[in-house]
Amino acid sequence: MFSTGHHRILSVLSRSGPQSRTDLARILNLSKASVTALVRELIEQNILDERERVFGFGRPAIMLGLRQDAASFIGISLQADPVQIVLTDPHGRLHARMSLPLETDVAACLDLMANAVRQILEDAPTGIGAIAGIGVVIAGIVASDSQTCLASATLGWHEVDIGKRLSAMTGLPVFVENDANALIVAEQLFGNSGDLDNFSLVFVSEGIGGAHIVNGRLHRGRHGGAGEISHSPIAIDGEALPCRCGNRGCLETLAALPAILGAARRSNLPDDIARIDELATDGHPEALAILHRAGTALGVSLSQIIQLVDPARIVVKLDPHLVESVFARALRQAVEAHVLRRDRYVTELLLAPLYPGDFATGAASLAAQHFLFGNTSL
Numbered sequence: 001m002f003s004t005g006h007h008r009i010l011s012v013l014s015r016s017g018p019q020s021r022t023d024l025a026r027i028l029n030l031s032k033a034s035v036t037a038l039v040r041e042l043i044e045q046n047i048l049d050e051r052e053r054v055f056g057f058g059r060p061a062i063m064l065g066l067r068q069d070a071a072s073f074i075g076i077s078l079q080a081d082p083v084q085i086v087l088t089d090p091h092g093r094l095h096a097r098m099s100l101p102l103e104t105d106v107a108a109c110l111d112l113m114a115n116a117v118r119q120i121l122e123d124a125p126t127g128i129g130a131i132a133g134i135g136v137v138i139a140g141i142v143a144s145d146s147q148t149c150l151a152s153a154t155l156g157w158h159e160v161d162i163g164k165r166l167s168a169m170t171g172l173p174v175f176v177e178n179d180a181n182a183l184i185v186a187e188q189l190f191g192n193s194g195d196l197d198n199f200s201l202v203f204v205s206e207g208i209g210g211a212h213i214v215n216g217r218l219h220r221g222r223h224g225g226a227g228e229i230s231h232s233p234i235a236i237d238g239e240a241l242p243c244r245c246g247n248r249g250c251l252e253t254l255a256a257l258p259a260i261l262g263a264a265r266r267s268n269l270p271d272d273i274a275r276i277d278e279l280a281t282d283g284h285p286e287a288l289a290i291l292h293r294a295g296t297a298l299g300v301s302l303s304q305i306i307q308l309v310d311p312a313r314i315v316v317k318l319d320p321h322l323v324e325s326v327f328a329r330a331l332r333q334a335v336e337a338h339v340l341r342r343d344r345y346v347t348e349l350l351l352a353p354l355y356p357g358d359f360a361t362g363a364a365s366l367a368a369q370h371f372l373f374g375n376t377s378l
Contacts, residue, residue, distance in 0.1 A: 005030070005038045007374040010047070013066045014090070014372045015194055018051050020061035039064060046070065046129075066090050071132035071371055074120055074172075075364025076113055077357075078102065078138045078155060079179045080206060084360035085116045087124060090368060092190035095128055096120055097357065104155050110162070114169040133173040133367030136162060137182040137359050139207060141225045146175045146366070150224060153244065154207075175366040180209030180227055181218060182362030187315055188213055189365050189372075192350070196312050200305055202229065203317040203354050204298065208256050212309055229305070230256070234297050254297035257319060260327075263290045273321050280326045288326055295327035299334025306339050306347045314347060317354035324351075 002010070008028050012019060019027070025035045042048040047070045051063040068089050077084040081102035087095045100116060103109040117134060124131075140152025147163030149155070167174040177185070184201040193199045197216045203209050210227035212219040219226050230252040231245045240249030241259075253259050257273060264276050267286040279287035302314055322328060328351055335349060 002374065003038075004374070005034065006042060007372065009035070009038055009042065010066065010372045013048070013064065014189065018063040018065040020063055022061060024064070067129070068093075069127055069129040071129040071368075072124070073132060073364040073367035073371070074117055074134045075360040075362065075367070076116065076134065076136045077179075077359035077363050078109070078136065079359040080139070080154075080356070083112065083116070084357055085113075085120060086357065086360040086364055087120050087128070088361065088364040088368070089128055090372070092186070092361070092365065092368070094357075094361065095125055096123060097360075104157075106157065106160055106162075109155075110165055110169060113166055117170045117172070131172055132371045133175060134166065134170065135182065135363035135366030135368075136166065136174060136176045137179050137363040137366075138162075138176065139179050139209075141223065141228070142176050142178050142181075143224055144220055146177060149176065173367070173370065175370055177363075177366050178209070178211075178224070179203070179359055179362070180211040181220070182359060182366055183209075183317065184211040184213060184315075185218060185369055186358070186362040186365035189368060191315075193313055193315060198309075198311050199313040199315065200227075200309060200311040201315045201317065202298075202302065202305075204255060204319070204322070205257060205354060208252055208298070210305070212311065214309070229301055232301065232304075234301050251297060251301050255294045255301075260290060260294050263293075273319050277321045277325045277327075291322075291326040292330040295325075295330030296334045298327075299331040300338055302331070302349070303335045303338035306335070310345070311347055314349055316349065316351045317358070318351060320353035320355075323353055 009024055012024060012027055021035050021039060025032045048064050049067050051065050053060040053062055070090050073088050075086045082099040083102050085098045100112055103112050138149055138152050139154040141150040143150050147161060149157045149160040149162050151158050163174040163176045180203060183203060187193050187201055198214055200212045208230040210229040212227055231250045233249045234251040241253040242248050243250040243253045261271050265271050269276060269287060276287050280291050332349060
């Protein structure tokens with residue numbers, strides 16, 4: 001079991017890469033003797049190892065790093081069908097992957113996940129660390145205990161204690177989170193935004209999700225629903241389409257992939273995002289209008305996030321065909337048009353591709369987060 005001091009050292013090495021004992025003492029404001037004792041314990045547990053020597057004035061400094069085989073983590077995504085399962089190391093590198101049909105019955109889904117964990121354990125490659133935990137991602141609202149699914153329209157679940165039940169079946173700690181929160185934890189741990197104390201992430205897929213890091217920590221809100229923008233009203237041009245949530249005019253009805261594809265079908269265009277993008281690039285008026293409308297709707301929503309949260313960056317994860325498309329240009333134009341002018345403070349928009357396996361990798365990062373940082377949020 002790690003102490004707070006151990007977790008603080010692991011946190012620095014995870015975020016900043018190899019450091020010397022002297023650097024760790026300075027960064028953590030601890031005595032050299034305390035750091036030396038903590039590091040020795042982590043080396044004895046095969047969590048850290050000594051790397052190259054750095055020569056300067058005085059004695060050469062020995063750099064310390066997090067071992068690749070210190071631990072491994074299983075990530076399970078129930079975000080969509082099929083279920084994606086991955087095995088990663090403490091640096092976020094992928095070592096195994098599998099997929100299975102989604103089961104929405106709770107008991108059947110638990111059996112599916114437990115069997116997948118056993119299969120991953122049996123097939124795990126040599127040279128990786130012991131499994132330190134399992135992360136599970138769902139589309140829905142998760143309680144702050146990181147165990148209970150409060151509600152998931154995709155799965156049809158309400159008040160399901162999925163974490164404790166799967167932990168009892170596998171003998172491993174289990175951490176549950178919604179899809180957007182898992183993606184932002186992965187971005188903070190292993191992505192390009194780990195040095196930012198305040199940033200947001202939005203993804204566009206079958207639905208639309210959002211999450212926020214505020215003052216270095218994941219912001220869940222009182223009931224775990226912070227960042228839920230998919231069902232925020234955003235109807236434009238006076239049209240408010242019905243949404244699966246029961247309301248009308250939600251962002252999802254305009255900017256999610258099913259909304260874009262549905263608009264294409266109604267216009268007798270191909271039911272394929274790549275073809276719609278190609279047609280728009282070639283100047284097809286209806287394809288242009290569909291992507292421009294969807295991008296504008298999302299851009300208006302992002303401008304509201306900027307006004308309310310003031311993040312340093314918003315990472316927008318999209319279908320790869322949309323990252324450099326008419327959709328992306330309309331999104332940026334809408335943000336520019338609706339955000340209050342601030343000469344010195346500009347929120348960066350970073351558009352990046354979203355791949356199906358990203359949610360499972362995000363799930364694994366939940367277990368990695370607890371291994372590296374303990375029971376507290378980042």
